[in-house]
Amino acid sequence: MRLLLAAILALTVLPVRGDEVPFAQPAPSLDQHRQSYTVALSDAMELTQLRHIKLWLAGNAKNWPLANYELTQLKDTFDKAAVLxxxxxxxxxxxxxxxxxxxxxxxxxxxxxxxxxxxxxxQTACNECHKAADVGFVVIQTPTVSVFPDEKFAPVR
Structure with missing residues (x-):
């Protein structure tokens, strides 16, 4: 059931996947090494948090292509967490x-x-999951500042 839900999420939410970025394609020889390494859930959640911040900054700046990219990346992380x-x-x-x-x-x-x-x-869904997992002290909120001073979030003209 979990794999079915992950597959449904992968197919229904966003039409563009972040791994379609040409430079993001892994070398074929890396596939066998990837299977032997599973990232800790806490590390996956920190990556999710960074993507959450970037999604907000892009959407708030009305940079819709960047927001779409970050949303795709965020969704991909959720899908992987569901499977792993x-x-x-x-x-x-x-x-x-x-x-x-x-x-x-x-x-x-x-x-x-x-x-x-x-x-x-x-954010509400994230915080409810944190409470259920006994990590309710990790409260996700709307970003108030950028932790990415080297990235432009306004639309590129």
């Missing part, structure tokens, strides 16, 4: 599906109001 960490209850994995869909629709429509709504719903 079987102890995450299905209901918490499923709880991000609707907010990710709302965000995808908002980005496609370039709708800032819908983007904010989806972003808040995603």
């Amino acid at each position: 960490y079987l102890n995450i209850p299905l209901e918490y994995i499923a709880s991000v599906e609707k907010p990710l869909g709302t965000l995808a629709d908002a980005v496609a429509a370039k709708d800032s109001v819908q983007f904010r709504r989806g972003f808040m719903a995603l």
